[in-house]
Structures are given as C-alpha cells and as structure tokens.
Amino acid sequence: MPITRRAALATVAAVAACRTEKKEQSPVSSSPNRMPVVFLPHGGGPWPFVEMGFGKKEELDALAAYLRSVKSLPKAPPKALLVVSAHWEEAVPTVMTNEKPPMLYDYYGFPPESYTIQWPAPGHRGVAARVRELLGAAGFATAEDPNRGFDHGTFVPLKLTYPDADVPTVQLSLKKGLDPAEHLAMGRALAPLRDEGVFIVGSGMSYHNMRGFNDPRAVVHSETFDAWLREAATLSPEARDAKLAEWAKAPAGRLCHPREEHLLPLMVIAGAAGADKGSVAYNGTITGLRFSAYQYG
Numbered sequence: 001m002p003i004t005r006r007a008a009l010a011t012v013a014a015v016a017a018c019r020t021e022k023k024e025q026s027p028v029s030s031s032p033n034r035m036p037v038v039f040l041p042h043g044g045g046p047w048p049f050v051e052m053g054f055g056k057k058e059e060l061d062a063l064a065a066y067l068r069s070v071k072s073l074p075k076a077p078p079k080a081l082l083v084v085s086a087h088w089e090e091a092v093p094t095v096m097t098n099e100k101p102p103m104l105y106d107y108y109g110f111p112p113e114s115y116t117i118q119w120p121a122p123g124h125r126g127v128a129a130r131v132r133e134l135l136g137a138a139g140f141a142t143a144e145d146p147n148r149g150f151d152h153g154t155f156v157p158l159k160l161t162y163p164d165a166d167v168p169t170v171q172l173s174l175k176k177g178l179d180p181a182e183h184l185a186m187g188r189a190l191a192p193l194r195d196e197g198v199f200i201v202g203s204g205m206s207y208h209n210m211r212g213f214n215d216p217r218a219v220v221h222s223e224t225f226d227a228w229l230r231e232a233a234t235l236s237p238e239a240r241d242a243k244l245a246e247w248a249k250a251p252a253g254r255l256c257h258p259r260e261e262h263l264l265p266l267m268v269i270a271g272a273a274g275a276d277k278g279s280v281a282y283n284g285t286i287t288g289l290r291f292s293a294y295q296y297g
Contacts, residue, residue: 033076035194036297037187037273038281039202039233039266040070042086042157045107046114049159054213055286066282066293067160070201073295079197080124080168082131082190084269085153086204086262088173093135093186094143095128096171102149119155124168127198131172131190138189140175153203167199172268178260180267181245187271194297200272202265207256207291219288224252226283226290233270233294234278244270266294273297 041063045052048064087106088094101123105115132142154171175182193200206229212218228250232243244267247253248260257263270278273296282293 031195033074033197034297035078035197035199036073036295037194037200037202037269037276038070038073038296039204039206039269039294040067040157041205041282041291041293042153042203043205043286046110046117046152046156049117049156050111050114052110059284059286062284063282063286064160066284067157070157070161074199076197078167078199080127080170080199081121081158081162082127082170082172082193082198082200083154083158084172084174084200084202084265085151086174086208086265087151087153088148088171089176089178089261090143090145090173091176092141092143093131093175094145094173095131096123096148097125097128097144097146098148099123099125101169101171103155104149104151106151117155117159119150119159119165121150121158121162121165121167121169124170127168127193128170130193130196130198131170134189134192135186138185140186140189157203158201174261174264178264180247180260180264183264183267184241184245184271187268188274189271190268191272191274194272200269202269204262204265205291206263206266206293207289208262209256209258212256212289213287218255219290221252221255222285222290225250225256226292228253230280230283230292233266234280237273237275237277240270240273240278269294269296 043063048060099122103118128144135142190200206226207222235243276296278294278296280292281295
C-alpha cells in the first residue's frame, strides 16, 4: 500500500519517540566505511562552466571550492552515488536505469556552450534496483526511467566534485506533492545504502526564490530562514525530523521557498542520516543571499 502523508507524519513522530527511549540502550551500528550523506547547493544554471554574469567572484569561487571538497568526505571511495536532485519530480519515486545516462540540459536562455557540457558518469542498474527494493519495503510505490539523463542539479555540482565522472551515478526523483514527511520517510528507507558503499547526495538550494535576486528585502529573508534552518538541521536526531517536517512554518520560509522543490532533497538526506547529528558543511552567499550545505556522518 502506498505511503500516505498521515502515515509519514506518524512515522516521524514514532521514530523520534523510539530514538528518545532507546538512545542510551542502542548505539548506532555501522560499517567502518559507512558513507556520509550530504545536502549541497548546486548554484544556478550551468555555473561555473559558463560565464553567468551574476554574483561576486569570491562568492562563487568559495562555493566551487566547497563542491570540490565533497569528494574527500567519504572514508573510502564510494561504489556509487545516489543523487536526489531538485530538478526531477514524478508521481512516485523514480530511478534512472540507463547504463550510460545522457545529458539533460534542463535550462534555457544561456550561451550555446551551456548545451555542450559533458559529465559522462556511468549508471548502476544494481543500485537502482536496490533503491526500489528499499523504498518498496517501506511502503512506497516506485518506478524506473531508462531514458532520463543527468539534469543540471546533478551534472553541474558533480562535475566539480568528480571531474573524471568515474563513479557510477543513479538519480532518484522527488515525489510530486513535495510532502516533507514523505521525503524524510524516503530517506529513512534508503539509509542501509550507506553501509553498502553508496554515497547519497541531495542537490538543491536552501534559498530558492528567483524574484529575491532583484529584491533588497530578500537579504533579510534569506538570513532569517537560513538561521532557522541551520538550527533545525543540526538538532539532535529525535528533534530534527519533526522540525524539518514543519519547515513551512519557519520564519520567512515561504518567502525563501515559494515552491519547495529545492529544499526537499534536504529532507531525504536528513531521513537517511538516521542517528547521525548534522553539521553545517558550508555557509555562504550569492548576490548577498544566504544559503548553506549540510553533512551527516
């Protein structure tokens, strides 16, 4: 039976209660090379591979340096990457199964060279099947897409992180409706992948209101919401999920995310974090607007 919002919210509460009751009795067990999970900001459009004409050089250089550093986070080279991109939504969670995923230039209005960028990482059918198995066991209906290519939420940041495109990569879609509790539950279901050599990456932006880039008031909005998010995402695990599930009630939340698709990958990552406490992995600005990255494990 497909998971419902009520069931997902109930699971959030139950998991929090269970963690509170058992945290003294049941330490987290994991392999020595357990993969971290990361929510990273992917910037805008084909940046930094095409001159965009926005943002200060020092802002953009700092973000690029952070994205390059993500490769060093796993204790051992990952078997594969599982990427949840803000730029893919389906009726049910859907995985790419193409062994040689093409490029999907899902942006428009940029110079011609924007449409020649390549990041030819291979796919991984075994990981795609495992993702469906884990989500199905958690009550999610799932699907696969053998034709979809890497969208810019994947190929732009990961071309910096893994410039040789030598790590097999599978994309997983968001679920339409963008329910935060459902995406937290998706992440919890996928957590076993961390002990199977799969590095789970959420790609979005903690600030995403395109109108804000031309509105001086948006600076205060971004600072306000980012401060709330930094606290919420790094709370003790039993409090984190409940707080993130209600993100729309946060101060300036809807001013920073009129539509929340760029925030939802963080919910999957927080769910997959399990008992790991989060840290702010990066905090910076683009055109003065505040955004952040998060790491667990």
